[in-house]
Amino acid sequence: MSFTKFQFKNYIRExxxxxxxxxxxxxxxxxxxxxxxxxxxVGESKxxxxxxxxxxxxxxxxxxxASDSVQAVITAPSRELATQIYQAARQIAAxxxxxxxxxxxxxxxxxxxxxxxxxxxxxxxxxxxxxRIYDLVKSGDLAIHKAKTFVVDEADMTLDMGFLxxxxxxxxxxxxxxxxxxxxxxxxxxxxxxLKKYLSNPVMEKIKTKTVISDTIDNWxxxxxxxxxxxxxxxxxxxxxxxxxxxxxxxxxRADELHSYLTAQGLKVAKIHGDIAPRERKRIMNQVKNLxxxxxxxxxxxxxxxxxxGVSHVINDAIPQDLSFFVHRVGRTGRNGLPGTAIxxxxxxxxxxxxxxEKLGIKFTPKMVKDGEFQDTYDRDRRANREKxxxxxxxxxxxxxxxxxxxxxxxxxxxxxxxxMKNVVRPSVLKIVLAVVQSVKxxxxxxxxxxxxxxxxxxxxxxxxxxxxxxxxxxxxxxxKWYNDxxx
Numbered sequence: 001m002s003f004t005k006f007q008f009k010n011y012i013r014e015x016x017x018x019x020x021x022x023x024x025x026x027x028x029x030x031x032x033x034x035x036x037x038x039x040x041x042v043g044e045s046k047x048x049x050x051x052x053x054x055x056x057x058x059x060x061x062x063x064x065x066a067s068d069s070v071q072a073v074i075t076a077p078s079r080e081l082a083t084q085i086y087q088a089a090r091q092i093a094a095x096x097x098x099x100x101x102x103x104x105x106x107x108x109x110x111x112x113x114x115x116x117x118x119x120x121x122x123x124x125x126x127x128x129x130x131x132r133i134y135d136l137v138k139s140g141d142l143a144i145h146k147a148k149t150f151v152v153d154e155a156d157m158t159l160d161m162g163f164l165x166x167x168x169x170x171x172x173x174x175x176x177x178x179x180x181x182x183x184x185x186x187x188x189x190x191x192x193x194x195l196k197k198y199l200s201n202p203v204m205e206k207i208k209t210k211t212v213i214s215d216t217i218d219n220w221x222x223x224x225x226x227x228x229x230x231x232x233x234x235x236x237x238x239x240x241x242x243x244x245x246x247x248x249x250x251x252x253x254r255a256d257e258l259h260s261y262l263t264a265q266g267l268k269v270a271k272i273h274g275d276i277a278p279r280e281r282k283r284i285m286n287q288v289k290n291l292x293x294x295x296x297x298x299x300x301x302x303x304x305x306x307x308x309x310g311v312s313h314v315i316n317d318a319i320p321q322d323l324s325f326f327v328h329r330v331g332r333t334g335r336n337g338l339p340g341t342a343i344x345x346x347x348x349x350x351x352x353x354x355x356x357x358e359k360l361g362i363k364f365t366p367k368m369v370k371d372g373e374f375q376d377t378y379d380r381d382r383r384a385n386r387e388k389x390x391x392x393x394x395x396x397x398x399x400x401x402x403x404x405x406x407x408x409x410x411x412x413x414x415x416x417x418x419x420x421m422k423n424v425v426r427p428s429v430l431k432i433v434l435a436v437v438q439s440v441k442x443x444x445x446x447x448x449x450x451x452x453x454x455x456x457x458x459x460x461x462x463x464x465x466x467x468x469x470x471x472x473x474x475x476x477x478x479x480x481k482w483y484n485d486x487x488x
Contacts (some may be wrong), residue, residue: 006032011095012060019091025050027207032058033137040202041181042195042354051183052088055151060089062148063124070142072149073174074127075167077158079106079278080285080306085153086127093125098345100124105132105142108278130166137173144170148178155184159191160301171198182275186324210362212327217334218341220374221354221364225347229317232260235369236315236343237267244288245313247297248329249323256337259297272298272306297429300325308332319353326357387414 002023003016017020020144024032027045034041035058045051076082086104091350093100101121105114105128118141126133126144136142139199158164171180178201182192185378195202213219224232233247235238249255252273259271270284270293287293288308296308333340344364346354354364368377 006036008057008061011097012057012092014095015092025366027051028054030207031205034203034205035181036061038044038179040179040199042187042199042202042204043181043183044187044205045207052085055181055183056092059125059149060092063100065096065124067124068122069146070122070124070126070144071147072125072151073133073144073147073170074125074151074153075130075133075158075170076153077129077161077163078306079129081110081154082106082128084307089125103128104128105136107132108282111135118142124220130163130170133167134170137170144174147174150174150178150196151181151183153183153278154413155182155191156186156188159188164194168194171305185328200280209232213330214334216337216339217331217364219364220341220343220367222343222345222367223347224345229345230258232345233258233315233317234262234265236378239369239374240313240341241419242294243312244310245295245315246303246308246311246332247315247317248303249297249299249317254317255297255299267295268293271294272296273302274299300328312340314340314342319344319346319350323353323356443471
């Protein structure tokens with residue numbers, strides 16, 4: 001398959017040749033015919049799949065260069081993403097003999113100058129962030145009432161960052177008979193009302209990938225147990241020799257802390273999070289492009305709006321609180337067939353999250369640093385196997401205490417407690433108690449009041465009369481505190 005089958009205009013073909021694009025990606029091959037047919041579309045595909053050209057190429061193919069009106073509006077949730085789309089559109093437009101006016105309206109730019117230019121002529125293609133585009137529409141300077149195409153790119157991120165209401169207002173200013181396209185890495189449930197409101201019988205396409213993360217990425221897992229994490233990350237930087245490494249953290253406070261530590265060690269480190277001022281953020285990104293930094297410490301939401309080329313390594317300072325961010329993080333490296341390495345630091349309490357990621361098809365290679373180099377290790381696998389055996393034991397033990405409830409007379413608690421005190425020394429009783437306590441603790445996140453009521457009652461009675469050993473008492477107190485906070 002090749003781009004020739006789409007029969008694009010000459011200048012579009014020239015632009016593709018300049019980019020050395022000869023074969024469409026899976027997303028492009030499947031969706032471009034749908035877009036050219038004028039259908040409304042919801043395209044769900046991973047970042048880096050080529051979806052930008054999936055909508056840009058048909059827009060240019062259907063563009064009336066002789067018209068003076070706005071024909072396409074494209075929104076992106078961040079200035080960096082909007083600029084990326086703008087640069088791709090400008091590259092195509094540059095090959096046209098007839099002038100094609102492509103504009104980029106984002107925050108932090110000269111709004112007065114943009115209004116002056118709009119007074120002279122309207123652009124053919126409008127690209128930008130929702131806030132600035134709507135400001136120009138609301139003031140009457142930007143006329144989009146004749147547009148034929150509206151594209152919402154990175155819809156899930158648009159929702160996450162709170163811009164969907166503004167996009168809704170922009171859509172309300174557009175004609176009803178236009179082509180509406182939504183592209184996103186995921187389609188959250190909260191996005192459904194918006195899609196139903198504006199899209200008419202859309203084609204829903206989800207491009208499945210063979211692997212959750214690229215085959216070119218080495219996905220490593222390294223334990224932080226008993227280690228100073230700052231020192232451990234610095235040690236990793238000394239072994240990696242990256243072209244450019246991104247270090248993801250879960251909070252802005254942690255970003256500040258880690259950035260300060262690594263900078264003090266003499267490393268060239270950039271920092272990106274939500275509190276960085278727009279002008280400073282732009283300056284940092286220019287420095288990144290100029291290779292002034294080897295490392296970027298970033299939070300998830302701040303980094304999702306930035307496209308950074310040449311990332312050779314990714315370090316997860318911790319597993320993200322929202323597990324869906326994990327794929328976005330790791331997907332920063334190993335792009336375009338290039339090799340990449342992703343290193344995730346974890347502690348024993350992260351095991352359940354790691355198992356959830358593994359259920360999604362993400363495979364980890366356990367590693368450790370020894371004698372100044374990365375070496376394979378199997379510590380976590382052994383621990384996981386032990387936990388699986390214990391889970392099986394817990395289920396068997398739990399079955400022993402699931403008995404039919406009986407009606408009892410007042411004062412039954414005292415009698416029950418007394419009866420338990422007599423039986424507490426029996427090994428079979430001790431095993432049952434321990435199994436219930438462990439099961440309550442392990443399954444706290446998936447707690448169901450009805451199915452667990454018997455076990456919890458049993459557990460609470462037993463705690464008073466039996467749990468006087470230090471380790472078991474600690475476990476019981478932890479479980480009871482959770483029970484009191486979350487259930488009662």
